[in-house]
Amino acid sequence: MxxxxxxxxxxxxxxxxxxxxxxxxxxxxxxxxxxxxxxxxxxxxxxxxxxxxANTAHDRRLRRGAHALLAAGDVETLQGWWVSLLVDDGAQLTERMCLLWHDHFATSDAKVDDVRLMHRQNEIFRELGLGDFRAMLHALAKDPAMLVWLDGNANKTGSPNENFAREIMELFCLGIGNYTERDVQEAARAFTGWGTAGRSFEYHAENHDAGGKEIFGRRGNFGGEDVVELVLAHEACPRHVAQKLLEELVHPEPTGEEVQSLARFLVSSDWEIGRAVEHVLRSALFFSPRARRSRIAGPVEISVSTVRALGARVAPVRVARTAEEGGQSLFRPPSVKGWDGGPSWIQASSWIARHNALAALAGAHGGGSDEAEVDLRAAFGGPESVGEVPGAVTEHLLPDGVDGGYFDVLERTARAAGGMDEALSLVTALVLTSPEYHLI
Amino acid sequence: MANTRREFLVNGLCVTAAVPFLSSFALPRAGGGERVLVVVQLTGGNDGLNTLVPHRQDDYFHLRPTLARPRGGLHALDDDHGLAPSMKGLAELFAEGKLACVHGVGSPVPDRSHFRSMEIWHTADPDGPAGDVGWLGRLGDQIAERDPTVLSAVHVGDEDLPLAMWGRSFRSPTVRDPQGFRLREVDAAFERGRDELVGRRRSDGGEGVLGFLRGAARDAYGAARKMEELAARSSPVEYPGTGLARKLELVARLVSGGFGTRVFQVSLGGFDTHSRQAAVHDALLGEVSGALTAFQRDLEHQGVDDRVATLVFSEFGRRAQENASRGTDHGAGAPAFVIGAGVRGGLHGELPRLDRLVDGDVPGTTDFRSIYTALERDWMGLAPSTGVGALELFV
Structure with missing residues (x-):
């Protein structure tokens, strides 16, 4: 069989x-x-x-901490709050999914210009990001940040605004080729009347176009919720979601068969994203050589995971700024398409930003790190001598192993260093800034 | 494959025949240096009708009850057209014969999706599925082939590297600002080790993503060293305090300082003006005009203006009729601009007729690829992306 x-x-x-x-x-x-x-x-x-x-429950104080910070009103503070959750041990899987959905339903404070709305959308990802995809999509369609972002609050009968109607099909759920221009225009009519009042969703019946519409070949007096349902019932939708999950969790280029199989699983498990994620994480495919270290880590991933790997204590806003310098500003994706990811993460300036931040974290600029408290010796299992440093560092940071040439460079650098602390710093900085470390 | 595309009008006067590339087409080098192409991308879909305003057509005022620009404030280019009030600098360049405005530029297969339309412009391929090589990347490849030591194409800005700049073998770096390009010093032993680690190649040749990362890191370190030398220079021309101006100032510094780069792209976002467009759009056009004018004056001052041509484009224009939010939705054709001392200034292409809209849009009547061919072949002396004939944009 x-x-x-x-x-x-x-x-x-x-x-x-x-x-x-x-x-x-x-x-x-x-x-x-x-x-x-x-x-x-x-x-x-x-x-x-x-x-x-089961790693899905934060310390409540940490999560609630946002409310005090939101009064400040600036996005840097909000970024810092999210980074503190990303670094925290409490809900690693939840936060991984939050970042995935933030990239997928990319909404930027550059236009929304309201950190409370950005925070509320982020909490939708946190609460529903491992739950029922259908519930999450309905919540996002009415999410005030999304309405502002994609002009859902400027969508009136007689002059429908097509922005959200287009993106729910093109980017969020179906992909180009699975709908027509007419579907977009008709769906925009169905969403007329949706909008915001203050920071809440509000429906204005007088702005709604109650006429008949035809979407994906079906006719009816559709409203906004109906469009969401029609999109969810479209055969391309589970594939589109499965593709995203596989690209992020397994391999940047999943095969058609893998996508199709996970799409079927998603529908048969009642759209429960958490079950699909478990299905993937349990699989031999997930642990296969093709999946291992097949992705280029993004700036948030590289910053947060390095802070965790070194057991470093760093101000979360500082980590967020590092990620921003590397090309990924949380709550400020470049467009509704999210971050392009993959090779586009690595450009001359973003590489230099990574290099500088990681070398600084390792304390390689002399006199220890000026931005972080780090005990490298403890992080790498307490090597006893300079000679043990290259082995200890690579075992922890590059557990897939390195070849002889790579190891020689580390040994030479360790020997040239003036003592244990400097050897640890320089060898760690070399590993962190080596291309090998950026493949995860 | 059935060709269902709308027949594309190419203005006979302005189009030369598509000829396969021969290196003899390359024009003599001017001013001692190589020719340079700068592309300014207006991201989001610029409202062409309110940029280059066809104010003689009454339909303009009917279609835009709140957004139409009054005739009085425009900078007249001829009897029928004027540039938006905030574009004084570009109007001056037009008067000096250094600005070409091309009407109704678009794709033969228009698409109202930002991403698809941008892909079409970036790849110069309106038909195929988007590949991963862009038109500027192709130029970068050709230049790098001749001189692998130079950074042939550079993206200036903090956005993701645009698809336009993805080459087959050459990968354009992004330069954000000279400061962001500086490597913090560690120590000599570290730097030796680092250079060794990124300089390694696998003996079996199969490098994949790791090889790409090593190449990108090597390029970054090389560029950082050169950038350090240029960072100290400054220009006596004053630029406006805008983001686009800062990017173009850096481009001017790299061109005049002999960085060796021949292709640049920069971008300015915010043109997706679905609602309350007027003030935002005026400010954006002011930023575009102010930055480009300072850039041109700087190049003139440095004596390198004869070897730089600048293209300004957006992925599409906007619907002729304004929407109920006092904004405009995604459209099709729109004007593109080419600036430079070597450019045939004036109005090019067929002017848009607002009584002959297609699906409510000003249609693309000039294939954007005819501008590309002019820039790729006639200006840069390199092989063009497509066989589409060139607009006669250069003297």
């Missing part, structure tokens, strides 16, 4: 090793903390996976 695309992974012998555990932590969260991989290896794969899947 033919094996399923997402056949469960059953690790044998040494399969469940440092590299496998790190892979799981990096994709289902933002990488391991010092000691986390050792614990995973002691507990075994099944127990660790259960723990990863």
């Amino acid at each position: 033919r094996r399923g695309v997402f056949e469960s992974w059953r690790p044998k012998g040494g399969d469940w090793d440092r590299a496998a555990a790190t892979h799981l932590f990096r994709r289902a969260g933002f990488g391991p903390r010092p000691g986390e991989v050792e614990r995973a290896l002691a507990d075994g794969f099944e127990t660790t996976l259960e723990r990863v899947l």
Whole structure:
């Protein structure tokens, strides 16, 4: 019999090793903390996976902390708050999905210009991002930040605004080629009357175009909710969502068969995203060589996961700024398409920004780090001598292993350093700024 | 494959025959340096009708009850057209014969999606599925082939690298500002180690993403070193304090300082004016005009204006009829602008007729690729992306 695309992974012998555990932590969260991989290896794969899947509850104080910060009204403060949740151990899987949905339903404060609305949308991702996709889509369609962002509050009978109607089809749910221009225009008519009053959704019946519409070949007196339902019922919708999940969790170029298979699973599990994510994380495909280190880490991923890997204490706003300098400003994606990701993360200036930030985090500019409290020796399992430094650092940061040439460079640098602290700093900085580290 | 495209009008007077590329087409180098192309992208779909205003057509005022610009405030280019009030500088360049305005530029397969339309402009391919090579990337590839040591194409700004600049083998770097391009110093041992690590190649040749990362890192370190040398220079020409002006000032510095780059793209966003357009659009056009004028004056001052041509484009124009939010929705054709000392100034292409709209839009009557061919072949002396004949934009 033919094996399923997402056949469960059953690790044998040494399969469940440092590299496998790190892979799981990096994709289902933002990488391991010092000691986390050792614990995973002691507990075994099944127990660790259960723990990863249950890693969805923040310290309430941390999450509620936003309310005090929102009064400040600036996006930098809000970015810092989110980074504190991304770094926190409490809900790594939840936050991974939040970032995924923020990229997918990309909304920018550059236009919304209201951090309370941006925060509220972020909480939709946090509450529903592992739940029922249909409920999340309905919530986002009426989300005030989204309404402002895609001109849903300027959509009136007689002069429908097509912005949201287009993007729910083109970018959010179906993809180009699965709808017509006429579908967009008719859907825009159906959304007329939706808008905002203050910071809330409000329906204005007098602005609604109550006439008949035809969308995807079906006729009716459709309103906005009906369009959301029609989009969800479209055969392209589960594929579009599955594609996004696979690109982020498994491999940047999933096959048509993989997409189709996960799409079917998503529909059969009642659109529960959490179940689809579990389905993926349990699979042999997820742990296959094709998936491992197949993605170029984004600026938020690289910043947050490095802070976690080094057990560093850094001001969250500082981490957010580092990510921004690398080309990813939270709550400010470049367009409704989100970040292009992949190779487009790496340009001369963004690489230099990464280089500078990571070298600084390792304290490589001399005199220790001026921005972070870091105990590199503790982070790498307490190497006893300069000679042990290259091995300890690579074991933790590049658990898939490095070749002899790479290791030689680290050994030479460690030997040339003036003592243990400098050796740790320079070797860590070399690894962090090496291209190998940016593949996750 | 059935060709259902609308027959595309190319103005006979302005179009030369499509000829396969030969290096002999390259014009002699002017001013001792190589010719440079600067592309300014207006992201979001610029409202062409309120930029280059056809004020003699009464329909303009009917279609735009609140947004129509009064005749009085326009900078007249001829009897029928005027530039928006905030575009004084470009009107001066027009009077000096350094600005070409091309009417009704668009794609033969128009698309109202920002992303699809931008892809079409970026790849010069209105038909195919979007590839991952852009028209400026192709130029970058050709230049890099001749001289691999130079950064042939550079994207200036803090946006993602546009698809237009993706090459087959050459990857354009992004320069945000000279400061953001500076490597913090560590120590000599670290720098030696770092250069060794990014200089490594796998013996089996199969490098994939890792090879790409190493190449990008090497390019970044090389550019950072050069940039450091140029960062100290400054220009006596005063630029406005806008984002676009800062980007173009950096371009001027790189051109006059001999950075060696021949293709630049910069962009300015915010043109997706679906509601309450008037004030926002005026400010944007003011930023465009002010920045481009200062840029041109700076190039003139540095004596390099004869080897720089600048194209200004947007992914589409906007609907002729304004919407109920005092804005405009996505449209089709719109004017494009080419600026430079070597440019045939004036109005080019067929002027839009507001009584002959197509689906409510000013149609594209000049294929955008005819401008590309002119820039690629006639200006840069390189192989054009397509076989579409060139507009006669250069003297």
